[in-house]
Amino acid sequence: AQSVTQPDIHITVSEGASLELRCNYSYGATPYLFWYVQSPGQGLQLLLKYFSGDTLVQGIKGFEAEFKRSQSSFNLRKPSVHWSDAAEYFCAVGPASGGSYIPTFGRGTSLIVHP
């Protein structure tokens, strides 16, 4: 069965500092990988995705992520965090086996940004 681990429940950074959010996955083949952001009271918005090809993926809002097969990781990075980046971040892996495409989500990492 596929699974996703986001080891950090909360991350606190200062505005302007760099950011890395960790995501480890378990999947039997080359996965589809996603990062989503959820602001309070909102749904999830896709930041970036990896399906195949270049392992460094650029997304919206200045985010990037790198797929490392050897480490089963897909960490999210941003060189300089803005106060508006404070939100909940979710990593997801898909597809599932058995014919149903059902991504599995991690439990999320809450990003707190200090001025």
Added chain:
Amino acid sequence: GAGVSQSPSNKVTEKGKDVELRCDPISGHTALYWYRQSLGQGLEFLIYFQGNSAPDKSGLPSDRFSAERTGGSVSTLTIQRTQQEDSAVYLCASSLDNEQYFGPGTRLTVT
């Protein structure tokens, strides 16, 4: 274009009552998902519709939960005899090509 919409945005109900939550997916999206998000938790998969295929109900937590999708578009999630542990945000997502688009969710509070 229009995104995924959900209604109501908030629902407060008494324990034991039935509730219906609605999802309007993006036009043309063949896949539709329901998830549940409890406070401080990740997304819990509930049910998945893909085209005209039989839905994947493997995530429904009990037989009090059911969902239907009419005409391959609008979906309704029904919770019968609500319990306090059903309090959560219910998220709907639609997809065409393995990329999910989420609605804003319905916050359900069972008192």
